[in-house]
Amino acid sequence: MVIATTPDPISNTFAALADPTRRAILARLAPGEASVTELAEPFKMTLPAVSKHLKVLGRAGLIARGREAQWRPCRLQAGPLKDADEWIERYRRHWEESFDRLDSYLQELR
């Protein structure tokens, strides 16, 4: 199974977050680690499909894998999320400003 490796970590992070299944997996891992079968349970896709999603998350550094008997538990690694957050934060001013404009427009309407 070929998984493309961008030499650009933040692109990998955003690409990994661009899929609802993968975001749900991260949400499931927030309270603590889980096995692949546990992670797959809520989805109506096959186990290999989930395994691929985990590989994408792993490549992005968003999860780490353990080894316990025949289980390969996953746990969240939030480091890349920090980088993504810092990238987005640079635009905070913009969405706050555009809210202000909408707000004062709504004021005018009264």
Next chain:
Amino acid sequence: MVIATTPDPISNTFAALADPTRRAILARLAPGEASVTELAEPFKMTLPAVSKHLKVLGRAGLIARGREAQWRPCRLQAGPLKDADEWIERYRRHWEESFDRLDSYLQELR
């Protein structure tokens, strides 16, 4: 040119951010609006390629297009970035905690 439309706005946003060219375009738009040719200038790709990137950003709601004579100026729309930021923020505790663990480990090493 077929541009896939996910019924999932935040997936579109993250997918749009997953490309370095598109992130650079957004950065260029932060100080103010720009024409397509101006946006294309720093890249060694053709104009239609940039036009496609702008379409992806438009679909994600990250830019709006104007009309001035034969120019179609782009300006940043940061709304979707706010949603992306809010999604990521839920994990802030996780990257701060993992920093704390690294920090106390480094303390121990001394």
Next chain:
DNA sequence: GGTATATTTTACCAACTGGTTAAATAAGAG
């Protein structure tokens, strides 16, 4: 060794992506 459970790998497929070139469209200027 043989069996059961958990997970990954392989091979395959249709759809999407990111790029190209060439042609089409839009608007201003002479």
Next chain:
DNA sequence: CTCTTATTTAACCAGTTGGTAAAATATACC
């Protein structure tokens, strides 16, 4: 109307993605 400039569309291509089914691998248990 013609020419120039700005931009998009169309057709195409190679590579990636997200899924599948079937086979392979890993570990525990008897």
